[in-house]
Amino acid sequence: MASPAEINSAVVGVGHLGGFHAQKHAALAREGVRLVALVDPAVETVREKIAKGKVPEAPVFSSVEECLAAATAGKIPRIHAASVATTTETHVETGLRLLDAGVHLLVEKPLAMDSKGARKLVEEAERHKLVLATGKVERHRVMEVFGRIQGQPLFIECHRLSPFPARSTDIDVIFDLMIHDIDLMLAMVKSPIRAVHAAGFPVLTRHFDIANARFEFENGCVANLTASRISVTRTRKFRVFCSDAYLSLDLQTGEFNRYTKDPREPELEKAIAHESGSLTVGDPLLAEVRDFFSAVRGGHGPLVTGRDGLSAIEVAESVVADVKARLRELPPGTLPAGEFV
Template sequence: MKTVKVGVVGVGYLGTYHVEKYASMPHVELVGVADIDLARAREIAARFGVTATDDHRKLIGKVDAVSIAVSTSQHYTVARDFLENGVDVLIEKPITTSLDEADALIELARSNDRILQVGHLERFNPTTVALQEIVTRPLFIESHRLSIFKPRCTDVSVILDLMIHDIDLILSFVRSGIREIRASGVAVISEHVDIANARLEFESGCVANVTASRISMKNERKLRIF
């Protein structure tokens, strides 16, 4: 089997997990890491014996694939640079901050015959996998995803930060078009919405009530399907 050369852009909290996983995988060669914080990049690179840079473009030509775990506001620019240069991309959720940017990346991947995958890891949670075998025609879904405030993801709203997980899961369960969306949210601590609720009504008749907060007193994950 061919060895795949990979790199990781953004080696903060999540990016470091990508580095660790790649370093332990067979048939994968971790080539290097990139982060605008060069000291952080060098720290992680030294731990795994790879190169470090503060310019992600220096990985182009050296890697076959890359993980992108930078701030969401930078997803589009970084992913575009790699896709345009023939590199497959695994990008942390959410894909971008806007639909226009997401559509542009999808078209870039298609026109360059590259893989573009978004890291919606909740789909691979063993509980979710088991539910996919059981849930065939959901009628009502209720989800709560509450988190204690952390300043690291406040460049986007709680919808793109946390609720996106449950929206993705719900869409994977229902597999129907959406008839109506009603939603509300408020910014409490950050400049973006920090707590939100959405009611999704599907063409199949299923209704999903989704709540997400990143300013709660405790962490809580709840998903109920009827």
């Protein structure tokens, strides 16, 4: 793995999230990261953002090809690593081109529109021996408090509800929102999934806007995840029950409550200890981007690998498959005519 002291970086897709990625790359200048290119077909929009100070100054290119050609011609330095924050449907094509050029990648979630595309990215990264990280900012936020959970999770209950209008409506709520909690669940429960039972409905878009999935793991753990992008209020609740511990996490406010029970103490009041606090990772995107560059330097694998991104997509696909199977069982006329995607 290449481990240049100075890492020349690029951000590909400088929309809402890509703009933040560019800020984080620039913020790591003292740690040897040099933002040398911004890539987006909306060149003028990116230049306006630069002029307004919303995106850091760097040469702007309208395509990956144009950017790579500029590097080959010596107009900009060779790019070692890039954030890919384009619309999800272009992650695979864009990512494969960059991997082929020897660029380490941090690809925003979901890694791809489907597991076939995600697998291609993972296999190509492995073949080229390049870092492929998946952008799952929530993991960077919660890993410290997750590390304090004692014992095997037995039951997980999670609500991730957002108001409409939502962004990312090119994908369904399972790939847009539930995938965050699928990733957290998979990071926590180290056991194969035995069964998935899911329900979901299109309400305001032609994709599923609300969904619930119940996962049963081979080790007996059960997880119940609900995601909606048509909610009146925004909710981000993640609760984990273990045999002698309970963690309640509000990902909206960052507050958590942890209860532990001493199994040797017969008096219930004395047996239960309570701790409350706030998540300490102030800037999880900065933590994610820093973790990626550290992996590029060869310090460790990224916290959320391309394989993790692929696993989350495979599980999301199993949810979508069960939702679709259930919809097919509905009496005719229950939903408006048309094929839902």
